[in-house]
Amino acid sequence: MYSAIYQPYKTVIHFLLRFFGVYGGLSFLYFYYLKAFELQVDPFTVWIGKLSKRIIELFGYKSRILSEPGIPNLQLYINDSYVARIIEGCNAASILILFAAFIIAFSGKIKSLIRFLVIGIFSISVINILRIAFLAITLYKFPQHSEWLHQLVFPAIIYGFTIVLWLIWVIKFSKK
Numbered sequence: 001m002y003s004a005i006y007q008p009y010k011t012v013i014h015f016l017l018r019f020f021g022v023y024g025g026l027s028f029l030y031f032y033y034l035k036a037f038e039l040q041v042d043p044f045t046v047w048i049g050k051l052s053k054r055i056i057e058l059f060g061y062k063s064r065i066l067s068e069p070g071i072p073n074l075q076l077y078i079n080d081s082y083v084a085r086i087i088e089g090c091n092a093a094s095i096l097i098l099f100a101a102f103i104i105a106f107s108g109k110i111k112s113l114i115r116f117l118v119i120g121i122f123s124i125s126v127i128n129i130l131r132i133a134f135l136a137i138t139l140y141k142f143p144q145h146s147e148w149l150h151q152l153v154f155p156a157i158i159y160g161f162t163i164v165l166w167l168i169w170v171i172k173f174s175k176k
Contacts, residue, residue, distance in 0.1 A: 019105035026097040045091040055133035078140040092128040
């Protein structure tokens with residue numbers, strides 16, 4: 001009886017177990033990583049902020065990031081005007097965890113899996129840094145559009161890119 005119920009859904013059950021296992025495990029590790037930096041900006045977010053600042057400067061703007069002790073965010077300035085704060089959620093770590101969980105759950109050859117994970121994590125990080133820089137410049141130039149840019153347009157970029165990577169993985173590299 002058990003086999004008759006299990007067998008038709010075996011692939012789906014294995015996918016879900018792998019997905020939630022990897023997602024849960026990585027989320028647990030990330031939670032404890034953040035716990036270590038509770039009243040300050042975590043190093044990964046600082047690194048993302050510094051790289052975003054450099055991209056802004058490549059476009060000819062004067063940029064700086066500031067952090068205050070006890071406040072876990074970075075304040076981003078362009079030409080001495082405050083444009084945004086960079087918080088832990090801006091570093092895309094949760095998206096990277098979701099990306100990795102999906103890729104691992106939708107298994108493929110180990111060599112392809114590792115290569116795609118590394119390339120995917122790197123490319124999502126680059127897209128995220130560019131996204132933050134372009135959002136900051138756009139907020140500086142068009143502050144009246146800040147809400148829909150921050151709430152809709154720029155999240156769509158990172159999530160859309162991640163979905164495209166998932167589709168590439170499923171169509172080209174995963175075991176069928």
